[in-house]
Amino acid sequence: MNLAFDIARRIAFNRQRSFSRFIIRLSVAATALSVMAMILTLAFVNGFQQTVSEKVFSFWGHVRVQKYEPSRSLVAEETALTKNDTIEALLRSQPGVQKVQSFATKSAVLEKNKEIENVLLKGVEKDYDSMRLKPYLAEGRWLHFEDSSYSKEIIVSRPLATELLINLGDTITVYFISGDDGAKTYRKLKVVGIYKTGIEEYDKLFVIGDLALIRRINNWAPDQTGGYEIFLSDYKKIDTTSTLLADALPYEWNARSIRKVYPNIFDWLNIQDMNRDVIFIVMAIVAIINLVTCLLILILERTRMVGVLKALGANDGLIQKIFLYHATVITTLGIGIGFVLGIGICILQSKYGFIRLDETSYYVAVAPVKIIWWQVAAVCLSTALVCFLALIIPTLLVRRINPVKAIQFR
Numbered sequence: 001m002n003l004a005f006d007i008a009r010r011i012a013f014n015r016q017r018s019f020s021r022f023i024i025r026l027s028v029a030a031t032a033l034s035v036m037a038m039i040l041t042l043a044f045v046n047g048f049q050q051t052v053s054e055k056v057f058s059f060w061g062h063v064r065v066q067k068y069e070p071s072r073s074l075v076a077e078e079t080a081l082t083k084n085d086t087i088e089a090l091l092r093s094q095p096g097v098q099k100v101q102s103f104a105t106k107s108a109v110l111e112k113n114k115e116i117e118n119v120l121l122k123g124v125e126k127d128y129d130s131m132r133l134k135p136y137l138a139e140g141r142w143l144h145f146e147d148s149s150y151s152k153e154i155i156v157s158r159p160l161a162t163e164l165l166i167n168l169g170d171t172i173t174v175y176f177i178s179g180d181d182g183a184k185t186y187r188k189l190k191v192v193g194i195y196k197t198g199i200e201e202y203d204k205l206f207v208i209g210d211l212a213l214i215r216r217i218n219n220w221a222p223d224q225t226g227g228y229e230i231f232l233s234d235y236k237k238i239d240t241t242s243t244l245l246a247d248a249l250p251y252e253w254n255a256r257s258i259r260k261v262y263p264n265i266f267d268w269l270n271i272q273d274m275n276r277d278v279i280f281i282v283m284a285i286v287a288i289i290n291l292v293t294c295l296l297i298l299i300l301e302r303t304r305m306v307g308v309l310k311a312l313g314a315n316d317g318l319i320q321k322i323f324l325y326h327a328t329v330i331t332t333l334g335i336g337i338g339f340v341l342g343i344g345i346c347i348l349q350s351k352y353g354f355i356r357l358d359e360t361s362y363y364v365a366v367a368p369v370k371i372i373w374w375q376v377a378a379v380c381l382s383t384a385l386v387c388f389l390a391l392i393i394p395t396l397l398v399r400r401i402n403p404v405k406a407i408q409f410r
Helices: 003-012 019-060 085-092 158-164 211-218 235-248 263-301 303-311 316-352 373-400 403-407
Strands: 063-067 097-112 115-124 137-140 153-157 171-177 184-195 206-210 227-232 253-257
Touching: 019 263, 019 316, 019 373, 063 235, 085 097, 085 227, 085 235, 097 158, 097 206, 097 211, 115 158, 115 211, 153 158, 153 171, 158 184, 184 206, 184 211, 206 211, 227 235, 235 253, 263 316, 263 373, 316 373
Parallel strands: 115 206, 153 184
Antiparallel strands: 063 227, 063 253, 097 115, 097 171, 097 227, 137 184, 153 206, 171 184
């Protein structure tokens, strides 16, 4: 049997009351708290980034292709593009492209009960992938499209419905003003759905209707559209795909990553990575300081034992191993408890959602969690490794202990 491990085991599981026993419990608790905090930080940051990103991508896709207009606002009406089979084939041929679909937007004014609100009508076609937006339908259903004309249905957001006192099934008046000659026209549209994404930039600005209606209002040809939304199988390739398309498309066409359309949202998400790193550093320092302090106290409390072992012929390396094994038991116990608590809270949050947030500030009403198991394993293993390496330093104190003085130590 490994002598150092056997002595460390006897010390670790000694039930005799002592000051070091309290310090050990404190170190276990500090290590558990650190590991739990890191696991929770990872789960919440992953959850935020995935949930908010999916809301943005579901509404606008990953890459938008529109007519190149450097002076135009990124969120405004588009200049019409004429559909081109060659261009559409090029878009679909890019690696990782799942779907390409047409869209257009049109400035409008909603009127209900003599109250008005400026909006952008987002027009979509019959083949639009509505499954991406249906999770955000709070009430009602998706649009029904007409084969010969345009759909006289519309989907509005929850904030707009609340502000204008719009109920499901109501008919509202939508006014359009021509940008060329200022001519006014209007349409009576039935509200068949009310959506809520929780992203204020969408909910207070956009309503969803038929692209054919926008063509009718703008006097566009049937083959004209505002642009294309491109959905990718891997959102991490957004920038790569948009760059490839920008180089391949004709000069008057432009591909833009959705990150550039709504940079404020993605900048906010990137800040979460910095917050995560800060928490990791703080928690690692707390765990290391507590464990090093604990080991120093253990060595000082066992000074007489060290002297006796040296007197019996034990070398410094053997005695160092004893305390390293002892500290490893403390570290492992703390990591195990932290793992159970961290994963347990994540599971409870995903099931019951007891941590709630201000949706206007955080884009979500319930704090989302996403457990990535390899990240959890990396946290536990790296914590164990870093703590073990840090614990080697205090064990060097063993080499300075004189056995004669240590045996007389009180």
